Amino acid sequence: MVQKLIEQIGGEEVLRALVERFYDIVEETEAGAQIVKLHKRGHGMDHARIEQFNFLSGFMGGRRYYEEKHGHMDVKLMHAHVPITEEDAENWLRCMDQALAELKLEGPHVERLRQVFRRVALMLVNDLAEWGETRATA
Incomplete structure (x- = not known):
């Protein structure tokens, strides 16, 4: 039986630690500054x-x-109203890469996850x- 990715990284406890560290990095670094701004215009960092x-x-x-709470898992719909540049996306990925590295999450499943995140x-x-x-075009 193939293990689910959440199990491969260590379960919900490790996922929660990853999310917490990711948002700590977002809030502490220049790379995360625009992400913080976007979230504060929404519902906030918590x-x-x-x-x-x-x-x-x-x-x-x-x-x-x-999905239980919102009725869908459509990531594009979740962000449809949010202005996101390529730089914002790259900064999000930079912060997530740092969080994965700091938690020492590695292996083929993590590399696959990085590719999907990208x-x-x-x-x-x-x-x-x-x-x-x-955006207005020139």
């Missing part, structure tokens, strides 16, 4: 920590807390200038 755990649990094959982060890049407003 909310982000909770919902990130809820989403990633289901995303990694564990209990689908986010694909999803870049998929969320959009042309919104402000919340719901399209």
Whole structure:
């Protein structure tokens, strides 16, 4: 039987530690400054920590807390109103890479996770200038 990714990284306890360390890094580093700003325009950092755990649990094959609460797991829909640049996506990935490294999460399953995170982060890049407003083109 193939282990779910959440089990491969050590279960919900390790996932919670990853999310907490990720958001600590986001709040402590220059790379995270814009991410903090975006979250503060939304529901705030505490909310982000909770919902990130809820989403990633289901995303990694564990209990689908986010779907139980919100009725879906559509990451594009979750971020549709948020202006996200390629730089924002790269900074998110930088912070997550640092959190994974600090928690010493490694191996083929973590490399696969990094690839999926990259694909999803870049998929969320959009042309919104402000919340719901399209950027003007020259």
